[in-house]
Amino acid sequence: MLTPLPETPFLVLNTSKVQYNATRMADRLRAAKVQLRPHVKTAKSLEVARVCHGGQTGPITVSTLKEAEFFAANGFTDILYAVGIAPNKFAHVARLRDEGVSLTIITDSLQAAHAIGHYCRDHAVHLPTLIEIDTDGHRAGVKPNDADTLRAIGQALDGNLHGVMTHAGASYECRSVAQIEAIAEQERSGIVLAANTLRGAGLPCAMVSLGSTPTAIFARSYAGITEVRAGVYIFQDLVMAGLGVCATTDIALSVACTVIGHRKDKGWLITDAGWMALSRDRGTATQAQDQAYGLVADEAGTILKDVLVSQVNQEHGVIAHRHGIELNEKDFPVGKLLRILPNHACATAAQFDRYHLETQDQSKLTLQGEWQRFSGW
Amino acid sequence: MLTPLPETPFLVLNTSKVQYNATRMADRLRAAKVQLRPHVKTAKSLEVARVCHGGQTGPITVSTLKEAEFFAANGFTDILYAVGIAPNKFAHVARLRDEGVSLTIITDSLQAAHAIGHYCRDHAVHLPTLIEIDTDGHRAGVKPNDADTLRAIGQALDGNLHGVMTHAGASYECRSVAQIEAIAEQERSGIVLAANTLRGAGLPCAMVSLGSTPTAIFARSYAGITEVRAGVYIFQDLVMAGLGVCATTDIALSVACTVIGHRKDKGWLITDAGWMALSRDRGTATQAQDQAYGLVADEAGTILKDVLVSQVNQEHGVIAHRHGIELNEKDFPVGKLLRILPNHACATAAQFDRYHLETQDQSKLTLQGEWQRFSGW
Numbered sequence: 161m162l163t164p165l166p167e168t169p170f171l172v173l174n175t176s177k178v179q180y181n182a183t184r185m186a187d188r189l190r191a192a193k194v195q196l197r198p199h200v201k202t203a204k205s206l207e208v209a210r211v212c213h214g215g216q217t218g219p220i221t222v223s224t225l226k227e228a229e230f231f232a233a234n235g236f237t238d239i240l241y242a243v244g245i246a247p248n249k250f251a252h253v254a255r256l257r258d259e260g261v262s263l264t265i266i267t268d269s270l271q272a273a274h275a276i277g278h279y280c281r282d283h284a285v286h287l288p289t290l291i292e293i294d295t296d297g298h299r300a301g302v303k304p305n306d307a308d309t310l311r312a313i314g315q316a317l318d319g320n321l322h323g324v325m326t327h328a329g330a331s332y333e334c335r336s337v338a339q340i341e342a343i344a345e346q347e348r349s350g351i352v353l354a355a356n357t358l359r360g361a362g363l364p365c366a367m368v369s370l371g372s373t374p375t376a377i378f379a380r381s382y383a384g385i386t387e388v389r390a391g392v393y394i395f396q397d398l399v400m401a402g403l404g405v406c407a408t409t410d411i412a413l414s415v416a417c418t419v420i421g422h423r424k425d426k427g428w429l430i431t432d433a434g435w436m437a438l439s440r441d442r443g444t445a446t447q448a449q450d451q452a453y454g455l456v457a458d459e460a461g462t463i464l465k466d467v468l469v470s471q472v473n474q475e476h477g478v479i480a481h482r483h484g485i486e487l488n489e490k491d492f493p494v495g496k497l498l499r500i501l502p503n504h505a506c507a508t509a510a511q512f513d514r515y516h517l518e519t520q521d522q523s524k525l526t527l528q529g530e531w532q533r534f535s536g537w
Numbered sequence: 538m539l540t541p542l543p544e545t546p547f548l549v550l551n552t553s554k555v556q557y558n559a560t561r562m563a564d565r566l567r568a569a570k571v572q573l574r575p576h577v578k579t580a581k582s583l584e585v586a587r588v589c590h591g592g593q594t595g596p597i598t599v600s601t602l603k604e605a606e607f608f609a610a611n612g613f614t615d616i617l618y619a620v621g622i623a624p625n626k627f628a629h630v631a632r633l634r635d636e637g638v639s640l641t642i643i644t645d646s647l648q649a650a651h652a653i654g655h656y657c658r659d660h661a662v663h664l665p666t667l668i669e670i671d672t673d674g675h676r677a678g679v680k681p682n683d684a685d686t687l688r689a690i691g692q693a694l695d696g697n698l699h700g701v702m703t704h705a706g707a708s709y710e711c712r713s714v715a716q717i718e719a720i721a722e723q724e725r726s727g728i729v730l731a732a733n734t735l736r737g738a739g740l741p742c743a744m745v746s747l748g749s750t751p752t753a754i755f756a757r758s759y760a761g762i763t764e765v766r767a768g769v770y771i772f773q774d775l776v777m778a779g780l781g782v783c784a785t786t787d788i789a790l791s792v793a794c795t796v797i798g799h800r801k802d803k804g805w806l807i808t809d810a811g812w813m814a815l816s817r818d819r820g821t822a823t824q825a826q827d828q829a830y831g832l833v834a835d836e837a838g839t840i841l842k843d844v845l846v847s848q849v850n851q852e853h854g855v856i857a858h859r860h861g862i863e864l865n866e867k868d869f870p871v872g873k874l875l876r877i878l879p880n881h882a883c884a885t886a887a888q889f890d891r892y893h894l895e896t897q898d899q900s901k902l903t904l905q906g907e908w909q910r911f912s913g914w
Contacts, residue, residue, distance in 0.1 A: 167602065167626055169914060201851060223813075223852045225544065243852045244797035246809055247872040249544055269798040271871040292798075299853060300798050300807045329850070420621035421646040421669075421677050430677045432623055436600075436887060436912075440817040473706065474578060474883055475600045475620045476676060494648040495624040506851055510813060513913050535813075535912075536890050537546060 163527040165497070166516065168418040169437035171508075172499065172525065173515035174461070175211075177412035178394060182211045185376065185393050194382040197221050197240060197369065199391030202506045205515065206234050207531045212394060221389045224537050225252050232261040240264045240369065242325065242389065244292060244300060245272060250279045253287055264367070266325055268292040268301045270313050277318035288322035290367060291358075295350030296343060298329035304350035307357045314363040323367030324358065326351045327389070331374035333446065337404050344375035352384035377405050395505035398455060402447035408455070408463060413509060414499040415454075416516075416525065417477060419492050427486030428470070429479040431498065435472040438500060439507035453477070454500040454508075459525045461499060461518070469500055497525065510535055540904040542874070543893065545795040546814035548885075549876065549902065550892035551838070552588075554789035555771060559588045562753065562770050571759040574598050574617060574746065576768030579883045582892065583611050584908040589771060598766045601914050602629050609638040617641045617746065619702065619766065621669060621677060622649060627656045630664055641744070643702055645669040645678045647690050654695035665699035667744060668735075672727030673707035673720060681727035684734045691740040700744030701735070703728045704766070708751035710823065714781050721756035724749075729761035754782050772882035775832060779824040785832070785840060790886060791876040792831075793893075793902065794854060796869050804863030805847070806856040808875065812849040815877060816884035830854070831877040831885075836902045838876060838895070846877055874902065887912055 189196045198212040201223035209220060209231060219238040222228045228239050237260065245253070245265040256263050265287055267273055273289070280287055291313050294301025302309050314321045328347035334340045347370050358365045371389035382388065392399075395413045396406040417433030435453075444451040453469035456479055466482040479498070481487055492498075502508035509515075515531045566573045575589040578600035586597060586608060596615040599605045605616050614637065622630070622642040633640050642664055644650055650666070657664055668690050671678025679686050691698045705724035711717045724747050735742045748766035759765065769776075772790045773783040794810030812830075821828040830846035833856055843859040856875070858864055869875075879885035886892075892908045 165625070167629060167914060168623065243809060244807060246545065246795040246797050248542070248795055252544060267798065269871050271866060272798065275871065299848075299850060299855065300800065418623035418625055420623045421644065421649065423677065430621060432620060435818075435884065437914075440819070440884070441812075442817075471676075473676060478676065489648060494646050494652065507812065507817070511912075535888075537544060537814075 162519070163516070163529065165525065165527060168416050168497065169433040170416050170516050171512040171514065172414045172416050172518050173531065174412045174518045176520070177410055178208060178211055181394050181396055181410060181412060185390060186214060189388055192382050194385055195219060195387040197387045197389050198394065199223070199242070199389050200227055200231060202391040202394055203509060204533045204535065205531050208394060209236060219387065221391070225249060226537050228256060228261065228263060230534065232256060238262045240325070242266060244268060245276070247275050250276070250287070254283060254285045257285065257287070264288045264290060264322055266290045266292045267313070268294070270309065270316055273313040273316035276320055277316050280318065280320055287320050289317050289320045290323045290325040290369065291321070291354070293324050293326040293351050293354045295326045295347045296328050296330035301326060302354070304353045310354055310357050311361045311363070314358050314361065321358070321363055323365045323369065324351055324354045325369040328370070328372045328375045331372045332399065332403070334374065334403060335448065337378055340374045340378045340403065341380060344379035345381065347375055348379065348381060348383070348385060355384065373400060374403050374405050392505050395509070397505040398451045398501055398503045399443040399447070402444050402449060408501065411501050413505050414457060414461065414501050415508060416497055416499050419494050419496045419498065421494065422489050427481065427484065429487050429492050431477040431479060432475060433477045433500060434475045436474050437511055438469065438472060438477065438502065439504065439511055440472065441504035441507040443503040451503060454502055457499040457501060459497045459499065460523055463501070509533065539896070540893070540906065542902065542904060545793050545874065546810040547793050547893050548889040548891065549791045549793050549895050550908065551789045551895045553897070554787055555585060555588055558771050558773055558787060558789060562767060563591060566765055569759050571762055572596060572764040574764045574766045575771065576600070576619070576766055577604055577608060579768040579771055580886060581910045581912065582908050585771060586613060596764065598768070602626060603914050605633060605638065605640060607911065609633060615639045617702070619643060621645060622653070624652050627653070627664070631660060631662045634662065634664070641665045641667060641699055643667045643669045644690070645671070647686065647693055650690040650693035653697055654693050657695065657697055664697050666694050666697045667700045667702040667746065668698070668731070670701050670703040670728050670731045672703045672724045673705050675706035678703060679731070681730045687731055687734050688738045688740070691735050691738065698735070698740055700742050700746065701728055701731045702746040705747070705749045705752045708749045709776065709780070711751065711780060712825065714755055717751045717755040717780065718757060721752035722758065724752055725756065725758060725760070725762060732761065750777060751780050751782050769882050772886070774882040775828045775878055775880045776820040776824070779821050779826060785878065788878050790882050791834060791838065791878055792885060793874055793876050796871050796873045796875065798871065799866050800855070804858065804861065806864050806869050808854040808856060809852060810854045810877060811852045813851050814888055815846065815849060815854065815879065816881065816888055817849065818881035818884040820880040828880060831879055834876040834878060836874045836876065837900055840878070886910065
């Protein structure tokens with residue numbers, strides 16, 4: 161049963177590409193004998209999380225406790241909440257664990273570790289905690305060779321230490337596959353060093369968790385690792401394509417929009433998809449090929465070479481040719497449907513409350529059903 | 538009845554400041570004897586729209602038909618949909634009008650005007666349409682002196698022409714009040730020229746609508762104008778403060794977040810408010826004072842001089858001092874609540890589904906009730 165096209169802008173998902181991306185990652189990690197813990201913050205969709213695990217439930221990573229609530233209620237009960245815990249969330253975590261959710265939290269802070277230790281003693285609960293390790297100077301975490309801090313946090317956690325985790329966010333800024341491979345090995349060796357430091361101090365370290373989509377795709381070894389996390393791989397996007405992680409034809413997500421006018425003096429099109437629909441993410445700005453606010457494809461999803469979204473306002477997008485060639489009224493009349501491939505799938509998907517599912521068609525966009533997604537905290 | 542603080546991040550609204558901003562604009566336009574048509578895309582909240590009109594309903598501007606549906610169902614039936622119409626939305630507009638909504642649409646396209654004319658003839662309906670005028674080269678619109686195109690669109694609309702509208706988006710890039718005054722006069726004189734061209738050709742032009750928050754605040758004349766549109770004035774933000782449109786203390790909106798860790802080697806704080814909470818808007822990047830991803834205030838809302846959100850990931854924010862001074866664990870312990878003032882209120886508010894209402898307190902954040910908001914299309 162085909163669905164009529166909704167009013168633009170709307171979010172289109174190609175489930176064949178989702179399936180391909182899921183299988184590629186799952187097969188790779190199965191062959192490497194390491195557990196996959198997909199990050200569900202990208203899709204925030206039950207159906208997509210199931211595709212990640214071959215139609216089943218399985219371990220997941222979340223970025224909010226709202227995600228933890230939703231996925232736990234739908235059978236995904238092995239959850240890592242991968243943002244440093246704040247004390248105002250302890251009670252919520254404890255309640256979820258009391259309800260049977262195997263929820264693990266993280267911190268890189270001695271202050272927070274003491275607070276976790278105190279809370280657990282005061283409330284007679286257990287909050288399994290990973291120490292976040294900074295293997296690339298990207299954002300947060302204890303340095304892998306900072307043995308004193310690692311031991312101090314491990315001890316302050318007072319029986320709640322469960323392992324270590326890291327995220328090689330710097331992999332997003334690589335310029336070659338060789339660089340990504342090097343970052344992946346740095347991520348692996350760093351977290352294994354931290355794990356061994358804790359074990360050497362007589363502290364437990366059952367879980368050794370790392371990952372980012374680029375390093376998960378290109379790592380040459382997972383020695384000493386218990387699991388790999390990755391999120392954006394399930395949809396892929398222009399940042400990943402620019403890194404060589406995927407082809408642009410692997411990108412499963414696009415925003416459908418309509419031409420609403422022309423700026424003839426400039427050769428531009430105006431559409432009804434601005435930053436509210438596309439997000440303001442400019443993740444390709446520092447890559448070799450800057451894709452502005454996204455590449456433009458025709459209704460069937462075929463990329464129009466060198467046509468991109470050059471500017472955005474709240475509900476207006478400006479589409480221009482990279483080399484200034486005029487996009488004219490004849491080829492792009494008012495009412496024409498176009499599709500925008502996102503720089504960053506997590507950010508673009510977050511602007512919508514549902515995915516419209518694309519069916520296979522060579523010439524035009526046809527939809528069959530939708531999957532819900534959610535936002536907020 | 539005070540509300541306990543929710544888990545961070547959450548959106549805080551100071552209703553006293555909303556009231557002040559509303560009164561300032563309403564008083565100004567009342568004195569100038571010109572109608573205010575607030576743009577409800579900023580707040581997407583029924584309560585905020587009512588404050589704009591002194592507790593009553595009144596004319597509004599919308600950026601989506603979802604806004605039109607919602608506000609019309611709640612008594613705001615005089616609506617201008619201020620994004621160029623696409624043919625896939627004609628039927629929706631016609632239905633709303635059939636239900637009694639006084640909904641006006643816009644276009645700057647001769648193709649679209651012909652399509653509107655055809656649709657109205659074929660369906661025996663009337664779709665009052667404004668021609669969008671480009672008074673500043675900012676985005677879309679017919680040039681004010683392009684008399685041939687104005688007349689051609691007016692005629693193609695075939696009885697549906699209702700007036701003209703313009704938006705001086707270039708006012709956001711001004712560097713002085715004198716520049717804003719000049720843009721405001723250019724906006725006014727340009728649209729009046731277009732209106733007179735249409736009238737001179739025997740075409741109707743009852744509605745002459747212009748506006749942006751900066752030009753609405755600083756225009757010296759509204760001669761020939763029937764109404765002024767403005768949106769962000771109701772909350773104000775760092776972009777408006779940078780333009781001199783408001784003081785930073787007028788900004789009614791902030792995002793509450795919690796310190797979750799420290800990057801001691803850099804002197805940074807890590808919080809739980811990343812781009813998902815703040816948006817990626819960097820509207821101050823081209824101003825004299827770049828505010829990165831937002832200015833930081835303490836729990837009571839007092840701005841911490843030169844402390845700003847320097848980087849964002851999905852659910853992580855990095856807070857740094859503008860001049861590199863260390864933000865230490867003692868002054869900013871894990872668990873401390875901070876508040877971020879937004880670059881662009883429309884973009885930040887859009888990341889949340891409700892406003893938590895702040896009560897007056899000199900030392901800490903206290904909340905009393907909430908107002909719902911919505912997103913999407």
